[in-house]
Each structure stands twice: as structure tokens, then as C-alpha cells.
Amino acid sequence: MELFDAYRHCRLCPRRCGTDRTRGENKGFCGETGELRIAYVGPHFGEEPPLTGTRGSGTVFFSGCSLRCSFCQNHQISHDGIGRKFSCQELAEALKDLAVRTRVHNLNFVTPDHFLPHLERTVELIRQEGVPTPIMLNLSGYQSIEFLKISSGFTDIYLPDYKYSESRLAALLSSCPDYPRKALDAITEMVKQKGFLDAQCEGAIASKGVLARHLILPGHVENSINAITNLYLEFGSELPLSLMSQYQPLKEHKDASLNRRISIEEFERVYGHCLDLGFENLFIQFPEDNCLSVDGRSAFVPDFTSSTPFYFPGHSSVDNDGGGLLKKSHSSDFH
Template sequence: MDRSLCLQSFRLSRFNPRLTVWRPSSPSPRLLHLAPPFLLDDYVPRYHLISSVDAARKRSDAYAHLRNCNLCPRLCGVNRFEKTGVCLIGADVKVNVIAPHFGEEPCIQGHNGSGSVFFSGCNLRCVFCQNHDIAHERKGFDLTPEQLAEWYLKLQEVGKVHNINLITPEHVVPQVALSILHARELGLKLPIIYNTSSFDSPESLGLLNGLIDIYLPDFKVWKNATSRRLLKADNYAKAAMESIKVMHSQVGDLCFTADGLAKKGILVRHLVMPGKDDEGREIVRWLAKNVSKDLFMHVMEQYHPDAHVGKPKRTTKTHLQVEEPGGNPAPGEVKEKIRYDDINRPVSQAEMSSVKYAAQQAGLWRFNEVAEHGGFNI
């Protein structure tokens, strides 16, 4: 391809990142995965760009939210300085682990790890929760927002992490906002990640606007019957749809610096559940149609039975006969029915493939996987 055609392709690719270019010497067209639409020369965290007036307003709003909690669709309305709601957390935060973490997407963890803060408590009660001892049992230690900010600095200065990753923070948004504003005064310079189950309220996301660089929402299930049974929450999908649209409007599609690390934007996860791949297909279609076809997507296969899944039922006396090899009943031997038996198995490859195929058919193309073009997914 001559130089003029190369330059023309580059200019056009700024508007169409998957530009198809015909090479005269090639028997078929090929895709140029050029980076400019999603490549940043440099990045300044958003919390450094807000004015002192806006910062003071956010501090005031944070305390107001704590006095009449509306941080999630449950709308408990409790005064968090006096008592707790469904999330079980008051005016301070309870943290289980603060450390560099290497279990995230490559563009998040990088080489030095993501500076992860695992908050205790949760506004959901997922029966399959893989962090149920943290989310449901409130294990951890208490911190004020100011003390939390000091931990961010330790992660930056000692851990040399690439970002601050706030994991399950939906119920502590005011404390998170106060900690970020304090940390910027202490010298924090890292991007902030809001790692959420998407059961957020517009009010909490409004408070976070200008403070969060990367939103990392997990869109779990589609049907309300499923959310009631497995998440113990009504209208989860509606709340997730509204939340993800707001997140995208604040930070846009995921962008990277030249080292391949994500700095700004939204990365949506979907954990494929056994027998729920039909819901996964609906979710990815909705995301492509209503959010962005340039959305960075992680179709996850990490599901495994945990928490309450597979445990013996506590409220039934019904038993099943145990069969010997060959299908013959074993006299006198019984086995209790187990809870959530339908999701008490790993996800199959066919279920994973069906969700991924639906995403591709809907127009999504930026996935968390090894890039086919031999470089970063940027």
C-alpha cells in the first residue's frame, strides 16, 4: 500500500476503528485495528479536574446521603449515623482486604497489580456470591474516609499499583467520595475504578460524577424472577440498565495509554450462569443497542457454585433415594435435596459460546481476550 493510501486509512480510522481497507496486492480485504479513537497520549484523573467549589459541594452532598440513605434502588432511607439498612454498614466503612490484586483484566491489573479495596457488606444477597464471607458476614476492619484515603496513598507509594480499584462500593458511595477528595489533597495521582454489581441509584452515580475514571459494572441477570430468586432484589435489570447508561454518559468507551493500561471509560462484565445463557444473550444485545457498539466487554466463565448453592435444604423434609451403580435403589439410604440445584454446576462451553456469539452478532467487538491482530485491544 502506498504512503498516501496509508495516511488516508489512518485519518478515516479515527472515525471508524474497524475500517476495512482493500490492499491491491491482497486477495481479500483486511481489518485495520488502529488505536487513535481509544488511545490517550496522557491522562489526568478526573478528580484532579473538579474545582474546589464542586469538591465542597460533593462533601456536603455526601453527608446528606448518609443522613437519608438513597444510595441504591432499595431506598432504605435510614440515617447511617444512627443505624444501618440492608447493606449493614453505617457512616464509616468496613474493609476486608486492601492490597495489590492480580485477578482482574490484563488492562486493569498490568504488571504491578490493581490497588484493590474489598469493602465488606453489600446491597445484594447473591446466593452464589464468591465473596460471601465479606459481603454477607461483614468481616473486616473499620475505617473513616480519611483513613481510607491514606491507604490509597500506601497502595500508590508502596505497592506501585496502576489504579485504585474499589470493589463492591455501591453502599459506601458517600464515604468513597469523601476519601477520594481527601486523597487528592494528599497527593493521589492514580485512576479510580468503581467496581460494581450495577445495583446503583442515579443519586449515588451523580455524586461520583467527576471522581471516577473507570466504571467496571457487572450486568448479572436479565429476568426479574431470576433477580428475585438469586440476587434477592426486585427490578435488578432495570436498575442495571439505568446505571450503565449513566456510567457511559460520564466516562465514555474504554480508553488506554500506549502501555496498554486502561485509564478512562467503562468495561462491562457479564458472568455467564449455568442455564441462564438466554439472559446473557439478552443482556449483550441490549448493551450493543442502547449503550455503545464500541463497549469493551468481558464475557466471564469464572462461575462456580459457592455460598448457598449446593448446600442441603433447611426447610424441607423431602428426600431422594440414593441409587447404586446400575440404577437400583439402595434400601434405607437417602440423600437430602440441595439448594439451587439448577446452578450447582460449572458453565458449559456451549453456554459461553452462545453468549459471545450473540454479542458479536449484535455488533460488539472489543472483548477481554487475546487480540486477533496481535496487539492490545485498544
């Protein structure tokens, strides 16, 4: 079977839509045909400190998405179709440049599920060129075990979300009521393959392992508390966990609670729960750190119509202290 035949009756994500993405303009649930399209390739300084370091993460933002959350901060690419066609060779050359010239700490593929055959081929090409930079998959959590078994051969770091503990909320916001179980199974497989992230000391740069993320949604604190509890029960307090507070409403939602940012009280309830459970490797995005630029741009809401989609203060060059806007947590941080 040819590598790209996987697009003919697409089963690359758990939705298993079965679309023949090789025929004309046929698109899967992800919104994409079988032609590789990408919105941005370049250094990115918004990941956790062990992943961003001082030189950034060499990041690929693919067009389309297999999850397509209604509140997505990257809606321009997940819903609106921004991006241009790339060949595997063209992408491999861009990544080699990032690895060799910019010396990024990792090559970071954001929600690549629906382009797995292209991803496999691209990684093969850069490895043939002698590029040893760690490969990171930045994932929604809604991955099939089949996808993960294939990706295990070329992936060093997994960065999965665990968005929902509630099937009802997963159905409402992402049309996938099976998300809570699917995501836990997927993260279990990731940990089985790679273990926990191998950068536990301050200033260390990761080369292998798993770091899980959770985004707090306004008005849905119980979803967050239960999600954190699920992760604790499955993986224990040593699981590297990133707690994010960056939610920003980008459109009007029927659920009125989603039409605002999270409150300090909501954040502190969830953060306090993480501390109560004793998470030892906790990264925190404090609400007060979700800064805006002079033109009102949020550091965590990219503009993919711009040649510089991201605004990260102090990260305009490689001379910075690393870490984007996420911090390693200590119990004394709680207030």
C-alpha cells in the same frame, strides 16, 4: 448538610431502605452501619488486562453490599460481615502507599455504594496529597443516577456488571426485579459521563471510561444471551465488554442448575453470540483458565480470612505479564 448525614435516612442505593445507619447498630439492607468497614486493601491481579497491567489494581473490598446476590463469590464480606473498621485518613494513607510505592495502575473501589460519603472524603484526601492515580468504581450495575452524578466528580473509570436481563432471575437471586432496567440506565449514565474505556490497543493501560461485565450463570444461557443483546442494542458493538465464566457454587441452591460450574457448551453459546454481534473490544475468561491452586483454591473465590485472599498464578510479585486471567478476544479464539 454534612457529608455523613446521608447515612441518617439511607437512600444511597436503589433499594432506598431509609435506615438510620448512624444510630447504634442499625444496619441497612447492605448489612452495614454508618461506620466504614473494609475487608482488604492491596494490589489485585484479577481484573482485565488494561486495568491490571503489570503492577496490579490497588483494590479496596468494602464490607457489606447493596445487592447481596445469593451466589456471590465474595460472600464472606457481602453476607458474612468480615472486615474491620477504617477511618478515611487510614484508608487514604494505605491507598497513597499503593499508588506511590507499589505504583498500581488505578485505585479500585469494589461495590462502594453504601459507603459513598466515606469514599468521597477518602478520594479528597488522596488528591490533596497529590496522588494522580485514576479512580475506578467496580460496581454491581444496580446504582442510582443520583449516586453516579455525585461520583462523576472524582471517578475516572467505571467497571459495572450487567448481571440480568430477566426480572424473574434478578428477583430470585438478588431480590431486585427492577435490576435489568436500573442497570441499563446506570450504565447509560456512566457512558455519558466517561465514554468507553480508552485502552483499545494490546498492552495499553486504561485511564478513563467504561468497561461492562457479564457473568454467565449455569442453566441460564438465555439470560446471558439476552443481556448481551441488550448491551449491544443500547451501546453498539464498540462497547468494551468482559465475558466471565468464573461462576463457582459456594452453597446449595434451590435452583439445581446453580449447583455446578458452567459447561463448555454454555460458554460457547454465549461467546458465539458476542462474536455474531460483532463486539470489537471483547475480553474473555475461558472456562479452562479458571485454575485451582494446589490446595484447591480458585483464583476467583477469595478467602478474606487470609492475609493474601487471592490466588493468581504468576502474579506473586510486580514482575509479571499482566492481565489476571482475562484475555483480549480475537475471532480465532472461538472453538
